[in-house]
Amino acid sequence: MLNAIKLTCTRDERTLFSELSFSVSAGEMVQVAGQNGAGKTSLLRILAGLSQAEEGDVHWQGKTLRRSRDIYHQDLLWLGHQPGIKTVLTAFENLSFFHGDCAAAQRWQALAGAGLVGFEDVPVSQLSAGQQRRVALARLWLSKAKLWILDEPFTALDVVGIEKLTQQMMRHTREGGMVILTTHQPLALSCVRQIVLQDAQS
């Protein structure tokens, strides 16, 4: 279980959120919602251990991230705003780089799952924005991480890509995984719990 405990985040002397507490349990999908600039990415980065809250703490399986760092890194898959893939490599080579422990057949399957059949051997720099996003998301087909933290994963995806990703997130939570995401897309899923960050200025 992930516990956010009384998190306070301040940027440029503006408090984005204060004393924010919530938990995410196995099998849950949570959408962090709010207007542009409300602090969604800031919150996700804190949850992923990439930045620090001014106050409060994040616990994974009952321990602070500091104390559970190694296990947390194994259990977490973070996909940020940027695709975070290597543009000089092909789609297949990217999956080999990030998931060399998976069999080649699994990597091909992951690319097929993400809708990249026919583009496996093209350098990523020559793919469209949506295809590049699909390469990053193909990692979700291979990852054994329990917790996925996804910042705007639907960006640049077409309708088919959105559907594939939605199905993949649902499969993950059905199997006991956890998903925390931000998106400005309406999510037509009854199983998603929302955490809404109010704009401190409004």
Ligand SMILES: Nc1ncnc2c1ncn2[C@@H]1O[C@H](COP(=O)(O)OP(=O)(O)OP(=O)(O)O)[C@@H](O)[C@H]1O
């Ligand atoms: N490293 C930083 N230094 C200074 N200010 C920052 C930093 N990161 C974010 N901010 C500010 O914090 C506020 C919240 O940014 P954040 O990216 O968390 O918002 P968001 O809710 O994800 O927005 P969007 O929906 O536009 O992606 C913004 O006003 C931003 O300028």
